[in-house]
Amino acid sequence: MRQSKLFGRTLREAPAEAQTPGHRLVLRAAIAKPLAAGLYTWLPLGFRVAKKVERIIRQEQNRIGAQEMEMPVLTPAEPWKQTGRWDALEPITFRTKDHNGREFMVSYTHEEFVHLHAMQETQSYKQMPQIVYHFQSKGRDEARPRAGLLRLREFVMKDAYSFDVDQAGLEKSYAAEHEAYARTFERMGLDAISVESDTGAMGGDIAHEFQVLTEVGEDRIAICSNCDYRANLEKATRYIEGGSARADGVPARSAIATPGTESIEALEASLGQPGDAFLKTLLFRDQSRKVVAVVLPGDRDVNEAKLRKALATGEVKFASDADFVEAGAVPGYIGPIGLKTRVLVDHGVGARPYIAGANKKDVHFRDVVLGRDFEGERVDASDVREGDLCPKCKVGRLTIKRGVEVGNIFAYGTYYSDKMNATFVAEDGTRRPFFGGSYGIGLERAVQTIIETHHDDKGIVWPPQVAPYHAHVIALPMNDEDVRTKAEALVAKLETSGVEVLYDDRDESAGVKFADADLIGIPLRVTVSKRNLKENAVELKLRTAAESEMVPHGSAVDRIAEIVASWPR
RNA sequence: CGGGGCGUAGCGCAGCUUGGUAGCGCGCAGCGUUCGGGACGCUGAGGUCGAGAGUUCAAGUCUCUCCGCCCCGACCA
Numbered sequence: 001m002r003q004s005k006l007f008g009r010t011l012r013e014a015p016a017e018a019q020t021p022g023h024r025l026v027l028r029a030a031i032a033k034p035l036a037a038g039l040y041t042w043l044p045l046g047f048r049v050a051k052k053v054e055r056i057i058r059q060e061q062n063r064i065g066a067q068e069m070e071m072p073v074l075t076p077a078e079p080w081k082q083t084g085r086w087d088a089l090e091p092i093t094f095r096t097k098d099h100n101g102r103e104f105m106v107s108y109t110h111e112e113f114v115h116l117h118a119m120q121e122t123q124s125y126k127q128m129p130q131i132v133y134h135f136q137s138k139g140r141d142e143a144r145p146r147a148g149l150l151r152l153r154e155f156v157m158k159d160a161y162s163f164d165v166d167q168a169g170l171e172k173s174y175a176a177e178h179e180a181y182a183r184t185f186e187r188m189g190l191d192a193i194s195v196e197s198d199t200g201a202m203g204g205d206i207a208h209e210f211q212v213l214t215e216v217g218e219d220r221i222a223i224c225s226n227c228d229y230r231a232n233l234e235k236a237t238r239y240i241e242g243g244s245a246r247a248d249g250v251p252a253r254s255a256i257a258t259p260g261t262e263s264i265e266a267l268e269a270s271l272g273q274p275g276d277a278f279l280k281t282l283l284f285r286d287q288s289r290k291v292v293a294v295v296l297p298g299d300r301d302v303n304e305a306k307l308r309k310a311l312a313t314g315e316v317k318f319a320s321d322a323d324f325v326e327a328g329a330v331p332g333y334i335g336p337i338g339l340k341t342r343v344l345v346d347h348g349v350g351a352r353p354y355i356a357g358a359n360k361k362d363v364h365f366r367d368v369v370l371g372r373d374f375e376g377e378r379v380d381a382s383d384v385r386e387g388d389l390c391p392k393c394k395v396g397r398l399t400i401k402r403g404v405e406v407g408n409i410f411a412y413g414t415y416y417s418d419k420m421n422a423t424f425v426a427e428d429g430t431r432r433p434f435f436g437g438s439y440g441i442g443l444e445r446a447v448q449t450i451i452e453t454h455h456d457d458k459g460i461v462w463p464p465q466v467a468p469y470h471a472h473v474i475a476l477p478m479n480d481e482d483v484r485t486k487a488e489a490l491v492a493k494l495e496t497s498g499v500e501v502l503y504d505d506r507d508e509s510a511g512v513k514f515a516d517a518d519l520i521g522i523p524l525r526v527t528v529s530k531r532n533l534k535e536n537a538v539e540l541k542l543r544t545a546a547e548s549e550m551v552p553h554g555s556a557v558d559r560i561a562e563i564v565a566s567w568p569r
Numbered sequence: 570c571g572g573g574g575c576g577u578a579g580c581g582c583a584g585c586u587u588g589g590u591a592g593c594g595c596g597c598a599g600c601g602u603u604c605g606g607g608a609c610g611c612u613g614a615g616g617u618c619g620a621g622a623g624u625u626c627a628a629g630u631c632u633c634u635c636c637g638c639c640c641c642g643a644c645c646a
Contacts, residue, residue, distance in 0.1 A: 480604090
């Protein structure tokens with residue numbers, strides 16, 4: 001490919017909108033360009049990368065026996081309504097109608113439709129297990145697209161779906177996908193770790209996310225310093241030391257005057273006690289508008305994802321003033337004693353005396369003890385934080401890092417087949433629901449994450465397996481007849497021997513060409529110049545290397561082909 | 570959705586406070602010189618100043634409304 005004809009120009013300065021290093025490079029190196037918020041066009045260089053990433057994913061899916069197919073982007077409303085997701089997904093999906101008024105959704109995922117197909121194509125237990133997958137555009141009207149290709153409103157997802165006869169079969173398929181994912185990310189140069197994740201509104205038990213740890217990530221991951229425990233903060237728990245504290249012999253609770261102290265911080269200051277000496281009580285409303293109180297240690301924050309799960313609701317909101325009145329609570333002085341609502345008590349609240357609001361203005365109680373002074377359902381509804389004890393090994397400390405979710409796998413079991421009555425004939429002749437799982441990888445996000453984690457201050461440093469080209473041939477200067485002839489002959493020979501070449505045939509200065517080569521980040525730079533040809537040599541330089549290698553002009557093709565062949569594919 | 574910031578040439582920005590000929594750098598086109606780390610000279614093209622309404626003799630600049638883009642948070646397989 002002649003660079004003078006390349007559709008896509010490099011930029012010396014990045015557009016102001018680009019904030020993360022990777023986003024700036026996507027724009028500067030002509031990988032992709034925005035059309036609107038969260039809607040990007042792949043330029044030719046980026047498209048080649050996308051196709052290579054896609055190829056790796058495809059090979060690893062095929063390796064575990066998954067079969068590629070393709071379902072439409074536009075999907076009819078009925079199956080969505082059947083599973084309840086037509087309404088649930090309303091805020092974040094694109095919809096349209098045809099000329100007869102029939103409703104469609106730009107697909108968010110394809111569980112509903114792959115189940116419809118499975119019912120038709122897979123009628124007997126003899127045909128299972130099955131895994132099918134496709135690469136297809138997904139539409140999500142994200143409130144906040146960000147960081148270039150990291151969070152888009154339209155993107156290509158590889159989504160795979162497994163169908164098994166029972167839970168044991170599902171777990172096998174799940175394990176196969178888990179291994180395929182580990183290989184897939186490793187092959188594309190992503191250092192992804194598998195973490196436990198929340199299963200969200202879809203229920204189900206087993207779910208993992210593949211996270212790449214980087215500062216640009218949107219998720220927060222708790223990681224044990226000692227064992228292999230890793231979990232998304234939405235799901236992470238902690239080990240709580242118990243037993244030592246005793247509530248026996250605690251004097252009866254007594255009121256203390258606390259005028260004007262309406263926050264834990266204010267109480268800490270005026271009473272000289274640490275945050276965990278207090279109980280924090282928060283009022284929420286769930287989706288069905290029921291008010292619920294959550295009692296936490298004063299130094300902990302509520303974790304909304306866990307709270308939603310505990311309440312089995314899709315949404316929680318902070319309660320209104322009217323809710324406070326109804327609950328018999330006073331803002332700023334709320335406590336668990338005497339509340340006229342359902343009360344949840346976080347598992348971090350121990351068997352010891354606390355200071356808590358008295359539900360009376362300017363008054364708190366001291367020596368409030370769970371089980372004696374108030375009761376509540378025990379739940380885990382608080383955030384973990386740095387330094388908490390690992391729930392698995394109980395000795396390691398948790399650290400929290402940011403991560404990008406490049407893929408996830410999810411065993412949802414019969415969630416969809418139950419709602420859709422999707423069944424097969426089992427060995428005993430009865431009809432049984434499919435046990436399913438879904439497995440997704442976001443293509444654009446994977447590319448963006450590769451760039452975020454593979455660059456230096458000069459530009460992208462592509463892992464060879466996904467680089468847009470293998471070699472970047474630079475002719476210098478372009479107006480030298482001998483240089484041009486030899487460079488073009490070299491390019492032609494390389495291409496015949498299967499090396500993918502970007503040929504910088506532009507009449508630009510050496511500085512511009514080298515700077516662009518560093519920016520675009522093709523793994524091997526090949527310089528054919530007047531200076532080198534005087535020595536009858538060609539210069540080879542790996543993007544990752546500081547030093548270059550001079551090879552005789554006559555053996556350049558073989559040497560380059562040898563280097564390229566040594567790279568992982 | 571809450572909070573904040575920004576919209577002036579393809580990109581980066583100044584001009585707005587105090588209304589009066591729309592500018593700079595990069596890039597782009599032509600010619601010439603140069604040719605191993607973002608060269609130089611000359612010439613040139615390129616603007617509904619995000620949109621609409623208003624105030625004014627006069628609006629990039631002041632007022633109002635709307636739109637777009639970015640960041641933090643919330644939300645989101």
